Amino acid sequence: MRFVRPFSTIAVSLLIVTGCSHMQQLTRGTDDVCGSLQQLIDDYDNGFAGFRGKGTQMPLSTVYDAKVELVEGHCQIWNWGQGDSAYLCSASNRDLETARQRHERSLAAVRGCLGSPWQEEGDWRERNGETDGYASRFRSPETHAVVSVQTTLQTGGPGRRYTNFLFIGGEARSNSMTGTN
Numbered sequence: 001m002r003f004v005r006p007f008s009t010i011a012v013s014l015l016i017v018t019g020c021s022h023m024q025q026l027t028r029g030t031d032d033v034c035g036s037l038q039q040l041i042d043d044y045d046n047g048f049a050g051f052r053g054k055g056t057q058m059p060l061s062t063v064y065d066a067k068v069e070l071v072e073g074h075c076q077i078w079n080w081g082q083g084d085s086a087y088l089c090s091a092s093n094r095d096l097e098t099a100r101q102r103h104e105r106s107l108a109a110v111r112g113c114l115g116s117p118w119q120e121e122g123d124w125r126e127r128n129g130e131t132d133g134y135a136s137r138f139r140s141p142e143t144h145a146v147v148s149v150q151t152t153l154q155t156g157g158p159g160r161r162y163t164n165f166l167f168i169g170g171e172a173r174s175n176s177m178t179g180t181n
Contacts, residue, residue: 034113036068037147040087040168044145047085048077055079070166078173086169092154092161099162103151106166107136110149114138118147125152133162137171146171 030036043050053065061080066087069075075089093099111120122136133152148167153160167173 030068030070033070033109036070037110037113037168040068040070041143041145041147044085044087044143044168045083047079047083048087051087052077052079075166084170084173086167086173088169089166090163092163094159094161096162099151099164102164103134103149106149106164110136110138110147110166114140114147117141125150127152144170 040048040051048064048066051064051067053067055062055064061078064077064079066075066077069089071089071091074091075087077085077087079085091102093102118138118140120136120138122134125133125135132154133150135148135150138147145168148165150165150167152163152165154163
C-alpha cells in the first residue's frame, strides 16, 4: 500500500503524548519545532555541524549529542564522514497505543511544519519479509535531505517494544538507521 499526498497544516506537537499517566511523557526540546526542523534540514549538507554537541567516537562513526532536540532527551547526530550524517530522535514503549499516538502526532507535526514542495510517501515497513511497522518519508526537490517518521516493532531482548523514529538525513541511511529493508 503506497500513497502520495500533499501536506496539510496541522498543529505541532512532535512525539508528545498527553493524558494517560501510565504513558512515558515526552516533551518538545524547543519552543519552535517548525523553525528548528527547517534549520536542521538546511544544515543537512553541512553534516548538522551547527547542531553538534559533545561527541563520542565509535569504530565507524561519531555520535553527537544534539544541541537542539526536537524531542527532549531523545535526539542525536550520527556522522560517518564524507558528508554522511543523520539527525535521529527515537523513543520506545511497550504499549502499542502509546506508539500509535506518538506516530500520529509526530506525523501531524512534520506535515504541519513542511510546506510545498515537500511530498509525502508512506508504506508499510518490512524486515526479513515480515511487516513490522509503518514509515512516512518526505522529500523535496530543494534538498538532498529526507525527513522520515517511522514506527517499528522490535522483538529482540526482553519483550516486545515499539519504537518511534524521527529522522533527517539521506535516503540510504533512512533505511539502515531505522531498520527498513
